[in-house]
Amino acid sequence: MKPVNQKAWLLILPVIVCVAFSAILPLMTVVNYSVQDIISPERRVFVGTEWFKSVMRDDDLQGALLRQIGFSFSVLLVEIPLGIALALSMPAKGWKASAVLVLVAISLLIPWNVVGTIWQIYGRTDIGLLGAALARLGFAYSYTGNATHAWLTVLLMDVWHWTPLVALLCYAGLRAIPDAYYQAASIDGASKLAVFRYIQLPKLRGVLMIAVLLRFMDSFMIYTEPFVLTGGGPGNATTFLSQYLTQKAVGQFDLGPAAAFSLIYFLIILLLCFILYNWMQRVGTADKEPGHG
Amino acid sequence: MAQIELDLAHAYKPNPRSDEDYALLPLKMSFADGGAYALLGPSGCGKTTLLNIVSGLVKPSQGRVRFDGVDVTARTPQQRNIAQVFQFPVIYDTMTVAENLAFPLRNRGVPADRIAKRVGQVADMLELSGQLHQRAAGLAADAKQKISLGRGLVREDVSAVLFDEPLTVIDPHLKWQLRRKLKQIHQELKLTLIYVTHDQVEALTFAEQVVVMTRGRAVQIGNASELFDRPQHTFVGHFIGSPGMNFLPAEANDEGLRVAGFRVAAAAPGLRGPLTLGVRPEYVTLAPAEADGAVRATVTKAQDIGTYWLVTAQIGDDAASVIRARLSSHGPVPKAGEAVWLRIVGPRTCFYGADQTLVEGVAA
Numbered sequence: 287m288k289p290v291n292q293k294a295w296l297l298i299l300p301v302i303v304c305v306a307f308s309a310i311l312p313l314m315t316v317v318n319y320s321v322q323d324i325i326s327p328e329r330r331v332f333v334g335t336e337w338f339k340s341v342m343r344d345d346d347l348q349g350a351l352l353r354q355i356g357f358s359f360s361v362l363l364v365e366i367p368l369g370i371a372l373a374l375s376m377p378a379k380g381w382k383a384s385a386v387l388v389l390v391a392i393s394l395l396i397p398w399n400v401v402g403t404i405w406q407i408y409g410r411t412d413i414g415l416l417g418a419a420l421a422r423l424g425f426a427y428s429y430t431g432n433a434t435h436a437w438l439t440v441l442l443m444d445v446w447h448w449t450p451l452v453a454l455l456c457y458a459g460l461r462a463i464p465d466a467y468y469q470a471a472s473i474d475g476a477s478k479l480a481v482f483r484y485i486q487l488p489k490l491r492g493v494l495m496i497a498v499l500l501r502f503m504d505s506f507m508i509y510t511e512p513f514v515l516t517g518g519g520p521g522n523a524t525t526f527l528s529q530y531l532t533q534k535a536v537g538q539f540d541l542g543p544a545a546a547f548s549l550i551y552f553l554i555i556l557l558l559c560f561i562l563y564n565w566m567q568r569v570g571t572a573d574k575e576p577g578h579g
Numbered sequence: 580m581a582q583i584e585l586d587l588a589h590a591y592k593p594n595p596r597s598d599e600d601y602a603l604l605p606l607k608m609s610f611a612d613g614g615a616y617a618l619l620g621p622s623g624c625g626k627t628t629l630l631n632i633v634s635g636l637v638k639p640s641q642g643r644v645r646f647d648g649v650d651v652t653a654r655t656p657q658q659r660n661i662a663q664v665f666q667f668p669v670i671y672d673t674m675t676v677a678e679n680l681a682f683p684l685r686n687r688g689v690p691a692d693r694i695a696k697r698v699g700q701v702a703d704m705l706e707l708s709g710q711l712h713q714r715a716a717g718l719a720a721d722a723k724q725k726i727s728l729g730r731g732l733v734r735e736d737v738s739a740v741l742f743d744e745p746l747t748v749i750d751p752h753l754k755w756q757l758r759r760k761l762k763q764i765h766q767e768l769k770l771t772l773i774y775v776t777h778d779q780v781e782a783l784t785f786a787e788q789v790v791v792m793t794r795g796r797a798v799q800i801g802n803a804s805e806l807f808d809r810p811q812h813t814f815v816g817h818f819i820g821s822p823g824m825n826f827l828p829a830e831a832n833d834e835g836l837r838v839a840g841f842r843v844a845a846a847a848p849g850l851r852g853p854l855t856l857g858v859r860p861e862y863v864t865l866a867p868a869e870a871d872g873a874v875r876a877t878v879t880k881a882q883d884i885g886t887y888w889l890v891t892a893q894i895g896d897d898a899a900s901v902i903r904a905r906l907s908s909h910g911p912v913p914k915a916g917e918a919v920w921l922r923i924v925g926p927r928t929c930f931y932g933a934d935q936t937l938v939e940g941v942a943a
Contacts, residue, residue: 466669476682484672
């Protein structure tokens with residue numbers, strides 16, 4: 287017989303309390319709101335799945351969702367290859383390596399709203415370096431007037447802000463590859479491209495997975511930068527899901543639909559991350575192995 | 580295939596001053612075309628550095644590397660056409676076993692039908708045929724190392740194949756098999772093979788010529804019996820053999836040779852002054868009491884090693900003169916505490932001067 291000591295439960299009690307207050311209770315509050323119509327603190331009606339249905343039929347939401355997916359995938363498409371390229375071109379050792387690491391990491395230290403402000407000024411055609419330069423070149427750039435320009439500016443902002451994260455992750459991954467691999471490749475007569483394709487990329491799989499998931503989740507929740515830059519406009523060109531949610535919950539105080547939508551939002555992120563994760567797990571391991579799981 | 584000549588020294592630090600700064604002290608060496616060589620020595624003796632210099636992964640800080648008389652010091656491993664197998668398996672994770680083996684050929688633009696033929700041959704040699712279409716990443720360490728070996732052997736036209744302790748990760752029983760396989764491959768293909776190891780059995784069974792190295796110096800090049808019977812340096816005597824050679828302080832003058840107060844041999848030409856006497860435990864024999872040329876010793880330990888006894892004894896009263904003898908378990912074996920007489924000088928006893936190198940001269 288194993289000795290039983292129920293007092294051991296006390297040891298995990300602090301964790302349970304913390305998690306309850308930080309995650310479970312707030313989430314349950316949201317669940318609570320999502321199934322009720324709260325007319326006033328005293329008057330509330332249980333409405334079941336009605337909010338969920340109405341939210342999912344909402345054209346604005348569907349538009350925001352599509353924009354959001356388009357934006358997040360564009361972010362991945364640009365930042366991941368760019369981050370890898372950056373990591374590959376960074377020096378491996380010596381003072382140059384330290385200097386470059388610091389330089390690359392600087393943008394990661396800037397708060398989101400500051401990034402928004404920086405780009406808002408940077409893009410202005412009267413005093414901003416980028417905006418004025420483009421205007422001088424005869425390009426009618428305007429992030430406040432042109433939907434495409436606004437969208438591209440937000441994308442550029444995110445790339446500028448977060449590509450260094452991908453680069454740093456890849457850099458760490460690259461440094462972890464033992465020298466013997468490069469030596470073997472050099473003995474085997476592999477070209478630089480072959481070294482990248484058959485050694486570096488496969489060995490970066492782990493960190494790339496982290497980078498893709500982090501960048502995906504983060505960009506999927508983007509709020510501050512478009513808010514500071516244009517407030518979601520022009521029109522709703524840069525109204526992403528968070529923007530939409532905030533308008534609903536804080537702007538119009540529709541707590542029921544906002545709560546229902548929060549849950550849907552949460553599930554979308556969970557689902558997409560699950561799909562991405564499994565897909566990346568499978569890339570490079572499942573093929574060419576008939577008969578093995 | 581090529582005759583490889585080395586005349587170089589190497590230091591990883593810039594501006595080496597003392598001998599310690601050198602990974603390889605100045606050395607001259609040549610590897611004949613089609614020979615099987617081993618570089619043997621303890622960790623940190625410079626054998627891997629020497630190997631990497633031959634392959635071109637490391638450029639010597641001084642001197643030249645010549646292949647068939649052509650200076651290749653500045654050339655890359657690719658240009659030297661060298662194959663090298665490393666201590667730990669290096670495989671390309673995303674490729675199958677066959678693709679891994681084909682990789683060095685594919686990079687050199689060998690036609691597909693020749694690649695397929697050659698990969699088939701190498702896989703047969705290394706018994707990998709059954710796994711050719713499996714992904715290499717999922718295999719066990721020894722199978723992965725066989726792939727590494729295979730990639731080293733797949734090119735027929737290489738100048739030399741270099742092995743850097745390739746069997747470290749392999750199970751002992753497979754080690755035997757693979758070593759035999761390598762020897763067989765060497766005989767079939769007549770490639771120049773250079774094999775780095777710290778395992779004397781591996782070196783002596785694999786190679787025709789063994790280069791024994793210590794502290795950046797190649798102290799002796801020879802075959803198994805030369806290394807065993809005539810170690811040119813005390814290090815070789817100590818490193819080769821299990822246990823290694825016995826070394827005893829000795830004094831030679833006109834009257835004869837004395838060890839710990841016993842006269843063990845008559846005076847011999849060439850042997851004068853303080854010397855170190857080296858004798859293998861295998862060549863130490865029991866002698867009758869008070870026999871001429873024998874020494875009296877007290878047994879401190881007697882161990883049964885299965886096929887023989889390893890007897891450790893102290894000669895006379897001198898605590899520095901400890902000797903080990905391998906005695907057959909069929910004859911009489913002294914026990915700990917017993918006094919015995921041992922004969923330590925014979926035709927295969929070696930003498931070393933103050934610089935630890937062999938002094939020519941045989942005492943009897």
